Amino acid sequence: MRLLQNTNIPFVGVRKIAYVISAILILAGLIGLFARGLNWSIDFTSGVATKVNLLALDSNVAPIQIDELRSVLMNNGYPEAEIQHVGAEESSTFMIKLKSQQADDEVSADTKTRIIEIIRENFPEHVKGRDINTQVILEIYEVGPKVGGELRTQSLLAVCIALVLMIAYIWFRFELTFGLMAIVALAHDVIIIVGIFALTGKEISVQIIAALLTIVGYSINDTIVIFDRIREDLKAKRKEPLAQVINISINQTLSRTIITSGTTLITALALYFFGGAVLNDFAFAIVLGVIFGTYSSIFIASNLVIDFTKATHKEKQTAQHLSKRK
Amino acid sequence: MKKFSWRGLSIIIFILVTAFYLAPLAIPNLPGWWSQHTLKLGLDLKGGMQILLEVDTSQLSAADARGAVDQNIKIIRERIDQFGVAEPSIQKLGEKRIMVQLPGVSDFQAAENLIKQTAMLEFKVVAQPDEARRILDTIDANITANIDKFPALNELDELDKQILAESDSLEQDSKSGVFNSLIRPGEMDYEVQYDSVRLIQNLMADSLFHQMIPAGWDLSLERAVSGAPREDRTLHVLSSAVQLSGNDLARAKVEYGSSTSTDPRIANKPYISIEMKREGARKFERVTADNVGKRLAIVLDDVVYSAPNIQERIGGGRAQITGRFTSAEANELAIVLNTGNLIAPIKPVSTSIIGATLGSDSIRSGSLAGMVGLAIVMLFMIFYYKLSGLITDLALIFNVGFVLAILTAFGGTLTLPGIAGIILTIGMAVDANVLVFERIREELDTGKTPRSAVDSGYKRATITVWDANITTLIAAAVLYQFGTGPIRGFAITLTIGIIGSMFCALVFVRSIFDTFVVTGTKKTLSI
Numbered sequence: 001m002r003l004l005q006n007t008n009i010p011f012v013g014v015r016k017i018a019y020v021i022s023a024i025l026i027l028a029g030l031i032g033l034f035a036r037g038l039n040w041s042i043d044f045t046s047g048v049a050t051k052v053n054l055l056a057l058d059s060n061v062a063p064i065q066i067d068e069l070r071s072v073l074m075n076n077g078y079p080e081a082e083i084q085h086v087g088a089e090e091s092s093t094f095m096i097k098l099k100s101q102q103a104d105d106e107v108s109a110d111t112k113t114r115i116i117e118i119i120r121e122n123f124p125e126h127v128k129g130r131d132i133n134t135q136v137i138l139e140i141y142e143v144g145p146k147v148g149g150e151l152r153t154q155s156l157l158a159v160c161i162a163l164v165l166m167i168a169y170i171w172f173r174f175e176l177t178f179g180l181m182a183i184v185a186l187a188h189d190v191i192i193i194v195g196i197f198a199l200t201g202k203e204i205s206v207q208i209i210a211a212l213l214t215i216v217g218y219s220i221n222d223t224i225v226i227f228d229r230i231r232e233d234l235k236a237k238r239k240e241p242l243a244q245v246i247n248i249s250i251n252q253t254l255s256r257t258i259i260t261s262g263t264t265l266i267t268a269l270a271l272y273f274f275g276g277a278v279l280n281d282f283a284f285a286i287v288l289g290v291i292f293g294t295y296s297s298i299f300i301a302s303n304l305v306i307d308f309t310k311a312t313h314k315e316k317q318t319a320q321h322l323s324k325r326k
Numbered sequence: 327m328k329k330f331s332w333r334g335l336s337i338i339i340f341i342l343v344t345a346f347y348l349a350p351l352a353i354p355n356l357p358g359w360w361s362q363h364t365l366k367l368g369l370d371l372k373g374g375m376q377i378l379l380e381v382d383t384s385q386l387s388a389a390d391a392r393g394a395v396d397q398n399i400k401i402i403r404e405r406i407d408q409f410g411v412a413e414p415s416i417q418k419l420g421e422k423r424i425m426v427q428l429p430g431v432s433d434f435q436a437a438e439n440l441i442k443q444t445a446m447l448e449f450k451v452v453a454q455p456d457e458a459r460r461i462l463d464t465i466d467a468n469i470t471a472n473i474d475k476f477p478a479l480n481e482l483d484e485l486d487k488q489i490l491a492e493s494d495s496l497e498q499d500s501k502s503g504v505f506n507s508l509i510r511p512g513e514m515d516y517e518v519q520y521d522s523v524r525l526i527q528n529l530m531a532d533s534l535f536h537q538m539i540p541a542g543w544d545l546s547l548e549r550a551v552s553g554a555p556r557e558d559r560t561l562h563v564l565s566s567a568v569q570l571s572g573n574d575l576a577r578a579k580v581e582y583g584s585s586t587s588t589d590p591r592i593a594n595k596p597y598i599s600i601e602m603k604r605e606g607a608r609k610f611e612r613v614t615a616d617n618v619g620k621r622l623a624i625v626l627d628d629v630v631y632s633a634p635n636i637q638e639r640i641g642g643g644r645a646q647i648t649g650r651f652t653s654a655e656a657n658e659l660a661i662v663l664n665t666g667n668l669i670a671p672i673k674p675v676s677t678s679i680i681g682a683t684l685g686s687d688s689i690r691s692g693s694l695a696g697m698v699g700l701a702i703v704m705l706f707m708i709f710y711y712k713l714s715g716l717i718t719d720l721a722l723i724f725n726v727g728f729v730l731a732i733l734t735a736f737g738g739t740l741t742l743p744g745i746a747g748i749i750l751t752i753g754m755a756v757d758a759n760v761l762v763f764e765r766i767r768e769e770l771d772t773g774k775t776p777r778s779a780v781d782s783g784y785k786r787a788t789i790t791v792w793d794a795n796i797t798t799l800i801a802a803a804v805l806y807q808f809g810t811g812p813i814r815g816f817a818i819t820l821t822i823g824i825i826g827s828m829f830c831a832l833v834f835v836r837s838i839f840d841t842f843v844v845t846g847t848k849k850t851l852s853i
Contacts, residue, residue, distance in 0.1 A: 002767070051684075112677070113435060134432040138684055144675035147378065158808035165800045173793055207743060210805060210813045214750065214820070217801025221754075221794045225761065228790040256764045259710070263703045263760075264753035270699035271749050276691030278370075279746055286750065 004255040011298060012247040012306060018299035022188060029195020036198050041205035042141060044155075046148035047099040048111050051138040052119060055092035056126040063092050064126060072122045078115075086277065092126075093138070100145070112140050155209045159190070162216050170220075174227050175322045177305055177314070182223045185301035189219050189292045196288060202281055211285035218264065219293030222257055223301045229253050230302065234323035242309065242319045246302045254298070261294040333837055340829065344724065347731035365734045368741030368815055371689050373682030374429035375437055379672045381422045386670055394669040395422055402426065402441055404665040409440055409658070424672070433654075434679045440658050442674060444627050445667040447572035449613070450564040452621040452633050453543065455514075458563040461543050462506065462516070468538040470503035475534055478525060479504050509561055514621075515633075516561040518547065523559050530628075542566055546623070548630045551650050562630050564623050569613040574606025576643075578663035580656045591632070591648040596656035598647040600663065607643025615639035626659075692745035700726070700752050707756060711763055713852035717838050718759045721830035725755050728826040729819055741815035751823025758795070758831030762787040763853055776844045776851035784836060791832065795824050 042049045054064045066083055073081040073096070082097040098111065116137065120127060127136050163183050170179035190212055197204060229249040237245050268290055272283035309315045350356055350364040369376050381398055383391035399416055402424065406414045415427040431437050453461060473480050483504040508526060509516045518526050529535045530545060539545065548560035578600045583592030591597075602610055613622065614636050623633040624647050631649040651659065704722065707715035729748050733740060766783030774782065799821060806817035844851060 131432070133434065134681060137679070138681040140434070140677065140679040142674075142677040146380075147676045154808050158804050161807075162801050162804040165804065166797055169797060169800060206809070206813055210743060210809065210816055213801050213805045214816075217798035218754070220797045220801075221757070224794045224797055225790055228793055232786070252768070253764075256760050259760045259764075260754075260757040263706065263756050264750070266702045266706070267699035267749050267753035270695045270702070271746060274691055274695035274698055275746065275749070276688055276695075278688055278742055279692070279695075282743070282746060 002255070004258060007251045007254055009251060009254070010247065011250045012243050012303060015299065015303035015306070018303065022192075022296070022300060025192045026188060026195070028199070029192050032195045032198035036201065038194070038198050039201050039203045040152075041203040041208075042097060042099055042143050042148070043206045044148050044152045044204070045099040046143045046145040047097065048115065048140065048142045049095065049097045050112065050115060050140040051086055051093065051095050052136055053091070053093045053138055054119070054123060054126045054136070057129045058125065061125045063090070064094075064123060066094070069094060069096075072118065073115075076114075076118045076122075078118075112142055151206065155206075158209070159212060159216070162213055163187070166216070166220055170224070170227070174231060174325060175318060177308055177318050178227055178322065181304040181308060182220060182227070182301050184304055185223060185296040186216055186219055188296050188300060189215060189289065192292050193285060193288045197285070202284070205281070207279075207282045208285050211282050211289065214286065215289030215293055218289060219297060222261070222294055222297035225256065226250055226253050226297060226302055231322050231325060234319055238323065242315045243306045245319070246306060250298060250302060257294060257298060261290055265290045333833055336829075337834055337837060340728065340834070341724070343735065344727045344731040347734040348727055350734075351730075363734055365730060366737070366739040367685075367689075368739040368744070369427050369429060369678075369685075370680055370742045371685045371740065371745075372429050373432075373680050373685040374427065375431045375434050375679045376428070376677065377426045377438065377441060377674050378419070378676045379424045379426065379442065380675045381424065382671045382673065383422060391422075391670070395424065397669045398672060399424055401665050401668055405440055405661050408661045408665065409437070411437075423675070430682070432679075432681075434677070436654060436658060438674065438677070440662065442672055443662050443668075444671050445572065445662040445665075446627055447575060447663060447667065448568045448625045449570040449610075450544070450566070450568060450623050450625055451613075451617055452515075452623050453563040453565060454620065458516070461540055461563050462509065464540050465538050465545075466503045466505040469505045472534075472538070473504070476529070476532075478528065482507075482525075512560060515548075515563075517558045518561050519558050520556045523547070526561070546625060546628055546630045548633075549649050560630070562623055562633060564625070564630075569622070570602070570606055570609050572663070572667050574602050574609060575663060576601045576603045576606070578647075578660045580653070580660050582653075589648075591650070592646070595648070596651050596653045597649075598651075598656060598660055598663065600645050600647065602643030602645070604643075607641070610643050610645065611639060611641050626663075688742050689745075692742060692749070696726075696745065696749045696752070699749050703752055703756060707759075711853055713843065714763055714839075717835055717843070718756060718763075718831075720838075721759070721834050722752065722755055724834065725823065725826045725830050726752065728830075729822045732822045732826070733819065738818055739815060740819075743813060743816035744819040747816040747819035748823060751820060751827060754798070755823060755827035755830065758787075758791045758827055759835060761790055761794075762831060762835075766851070766853060770851065770853075776849070779851070780839055780844050784832070788832060791828060795828055798824055 054069075056063070066085065070081065070083050073079075073083070078098055080098065082099070084095045084097075085091075086093040086095050096115065098115075100111075116132060119136070120132060130136055163186060166186070167179040167183050170182055193212065193215065194204075197208065202208075226249055229252055230246055233245050233249050233252075234242075237248075265287065268283055268286040271279055272287055275283055305318070306315075309318045346360075347363055350361045381395050383394050386394055395418060399418060403414075403416050406416070406426070406428065411428045411431055413429055415425075417425045419425050426441060428437055452458075469476060469479060473483060486504065486507065508522045509518055511517075526547065530547075542565065544564045544566045546562045546564055548562060550559060551557060578598050580596055581599045583589070583595050583597060585594045587593040617636050618638060619636065621633045621635050624631045624645070631647050634646075634648075647659070700722070704719040707718050707722075709715070711718065726748060729751065730740075732738075733744075762783055765787040766779050769779035769783045770776070802817045802821045802824065806814055806821070809817055
């Protein structure tokens, strides 16, 4: 069985449409970023996050409502607490988040102890008969401001270092224009995905940063396979214009691009649907990354090379340069 | 007779290494030297507690600071060992951070206290009542004179004045300032009401406040009894001379007072009995002889545990620390005293506690996602590439096994993001094969025989496979550098997965092709 055999889709011809679509996506992403901002997780803002199970052993005890929990925390000095249900409402499992922005560099040692005390004092019926440390408190994360701040700088640095190293590698293996345009396409992917996170209000946690770096690695992978083919085809078709060769190369690698993206998408979707709550947002980012990464590899990266070299009148030079690389 | 080939040898090594390290996961009764090589699970999968601590070396000289972190690690390790945690991990991170991981620990408050307690033990003489009064009055007067330096107290003072101004019946007490209003005389010492405790604690942490205290004296709160957060606290005035310190201590152990004991602090309750070194015992004897009739405070980390009356000179160097402990608390305290005090104070900068059930849920859902992803990808490969797809599937299973085996071999830990990394490499691992197979198909289209199509297909695709994977490896390396804990686990599994998949595609699958599929002059290729 073969899909997409000997296609001749005018990817280069439709590039203007692709640019418009991408511009709209990026604009939407940037609006999301500036209008709503990013919902940084406590990994970055510092604070306390705890998952508690408040399902009473005694089924006659009325389950706790989210508003009830919120007002109890408010009355005890935590009006900023964010509370969410985890899983089904009937499970009475809640995630309580206290994001702090205090300048103090130490974890306020007793915030978590205080939260536990408040729960113990206000909902005695619901915690009765269960060990508070193992059965009521399912998990607690506490991050000090110092660590949170460092992490934000480090993450930004990590993404930048990865991008620079990749430009360098592509420059070395291919040609500088190709390297730069590949990075523009990558930035395009990252901005759109981060924008979607801003628009949907999903949290940016350390895991999401890891997902972004994986996407960067994955998306460049697709782009390079196409570049590789362009390099090879340029050697065989020295007379043909760069744009034409690029269109042939994208078509030749199309079935591979679609199959690999497909298998990766399958595993990312499996992770999204079956991987459990903790990995859900991570898998979501990867799914988006595979989709936009594949799109930008086919429609953006190589096409940008065409327009950039046209604008700088270096089409021939770039083609010659690249075809000489091994 | 076939020629010796490096490729064949590397495949054999690959399979043997994988089998060796995976066997302990599948076969229960292996000899110890073998079964000890088993995959370790990260805290996020196993449940437990993780604390990132920072050592505050600001009070030490540069030379002392260097050794302080290592010294602290040693002490923390000893405390944890005595506390009894299976397979704890204590690592130095960077210059002055320590990462402590305690699998299976659920009582995080106890664990945190155990680790971060500086455990500076001191014996100090308590001020006589009239002396104490005089010192507190001096502090009060000093503060009243410098009230603008203490904004919290100033605010309180303004509030008091307002209330006084509104009332006719209350008269301004000119002698007593705002500080004295926070403390009131107790039975033997002074009491701080529970809602003022935080204020007093903040004051005592303020170096400006210490300038207000007459030289030679200290203020110390008595230990709060756990489970009674709303209780008033006793305030002691102590002479700052340290009569005995933790260095004079030989050992500490938990004992239980007999039910017939007349001392209510000991009867039926756990207490710590301490034994001093020879020299310490001498000092103790001298101190008790010199201070008969006074009280001797036992101070740990600036908190008074007990302040018994010295009735007579005590020889032999034995003493008791009482303080309304629970037996767990008494136990921890004994551990902390026995392991000595930390060289420099440490404070937790981040903590995470993960319940064991959550971890096993994660393993279950992670494995399910992996199985589903693997099954769909494998079926697709067979459907799309027939026999060649089946060979890839074989390589794919080997690759997953290889990632787990290498992780075991290098003593790495499997974390939840690590599982995600393995699942993702399933999707990415077929990429190298897809590249090669698509290329072989193209070569076949040009009319080449299977033999030469496979050869040139591999030849051409190999460069692409390298180029494409090296960039992913760059991303993984950056991730490893920047990440800690679980994220590192992800970077590691991703890296091993990529290397494994390249090996599988370029060596393993290729060999099967050469040996079984396109031998001799076969005319067709199932691809």
